Amino acid sequence: MNVWDQFKAKYAVFDTSGKLITVIFATTLLGWILSYAYAPAYLQIVLPNGFLPALLQPWSWVSYGFLHDGLFHFIGNAFGIHIAGRYILNIFRGRQFLTLFFLGVLAGAISFVVATGLLPDFFRGNLLLGASAGVFALIFFACTYFPESEFRLIFVNIKLKYFAYFFLASNLVMVALQVNTGGSLAHLAGAAVGYYAATRMRSGIDVLEGFSKTGDYIVNLFKSSPKKPKSQRKAKMKTVYKGKTSQTKASKVAATDQAKIDAILDKISSSGYESLSKAEKDYLFKAGNDK
Numbered sequence: 001m002n003v004w005d006q007f008k009a010k011y012a013v014f015d016t017s018g019k020l021i022t023v024i025f026a027t028t029l030l031g032w033i034l035s036y037a038y039a040p041a042y043l044q045i046v047l048p049n050g051f052l053p054a055l056l057q058p059w060s061w062v063s064y065g066f067l068h069d070g071l072f073h074f075i076g077n078a079f080g081i082h083i084a085g086r087y088i089l090n091i092f093r094g095r096q097f098l099t100l101f102f103l104g105v106l107a108g109a110i111s112f113v114v115a116t117g118l119l120p121d122f123f124r125g126n127l128l129l130g131a132s133a134g135v136f137a138l139i140f141f142a143c144t145y146f147p148e149s150e151f152r153l154i155f156v157n158i159k160l161k162y163f164a165y166f167f168l169a170s171n172l173v174m175v176a177l178q179v180n181t182g183g184s185l186a187h188l189a190g191a192a193v194g195y196y197a198a199t200r201m202r203s204g205i206d207v208l209e210g211f212s213k214t215g216d217y218i219v220n221l222f223k224s225s226p227k228k229p230k231s232q233r234k235a236k237m238k239t240v241y242k243g244k245t246s247q248t249k250a251s252k253v254a255a256t257d258q259a260k261i262d263a264i265l266d267k268i269s270s271s272g273y274e275s276l277s278k279a280e281k282d283y284l285f286k287a288g289n290d291k
Contacts, residue, residue: 017089064109108133
């Protein structure tokens with residue numbers, strides 16, 4: 001097995017957060033190479049300030065989120081994606097995780113362009129790059145949906161909601177002091193996306209599903225549907241009859257499963273994810289994979 005095959009085998013076993021970090025590292029590395037090789041091309045994939053420059057390169061509203069200006073910038077965002085994934089991917093699907101990240105990146109771009117276009121003297125910054133807005137969406141989703149869950153920071157356990165308070169306060173202070181105002185505003189926009197999505201999810205409304213379907217639709221536009229063999233096209237239709245008894249039993253089982261899931265989620269909201277027993281964690285993980 002050559003190096004490329006080894007990489008593909010390793011990549012295949014990563015969860016969604018691991019795959020996202022890998023992709024961002026690859027694009028960041030390519031961005032660094034491009035910036036040294038031909039800077040004008042690199043400037044086409046970072047997000048410029050102001051309305052007109054940003055409108056002339058609409059792809060940069062997303063591509064900026066896959067670039068970083070330094071190694072520590074990347075490491076910080078990669079760590080945030082990894083930690084958020086530990087909580088979110090226990091319950092939610094990978095496509096929801098990615099949808100949330102992309103919405104955060106897009107919200108950060110919109111806030112940066114609008115703010116630097118309307119108030120260029122206050123919201124400074126010639127360009128925007130980095131995954132921070134998407135990472136803030138993931139972190140604030142986790143902190144809002146699992147507020148009582150704890151993360152061990154060196155020697156102490158800290159509830160997730162306190163991390164949200166800290167990040168919110170620090171970015172508001174940076175905006176007030178006019179330190180990286182454009183970037184800090186993008187962070188806050190991503191945080192707002194994560195907070196809103198989590199509050200709606202806790203109310204039983206999946207606001208991410210509609211955006212996920214839109215993304216699936218766009219991707220499918222670029223896929224060619226393979227032609228079906230004649231034998232499949234002319235296959236005879238079958239009519240299957242189901243008795244009322246079997247349907248009633250299935251409905252009862254589904255209702256019981258949902259009630260158990262709701263009870264587990266309520267327990268997480270009140271006492272944190274760590275309060276679950278191993279059986280409850282396994283049941284929740286299996287339920288999430290069956291969706």
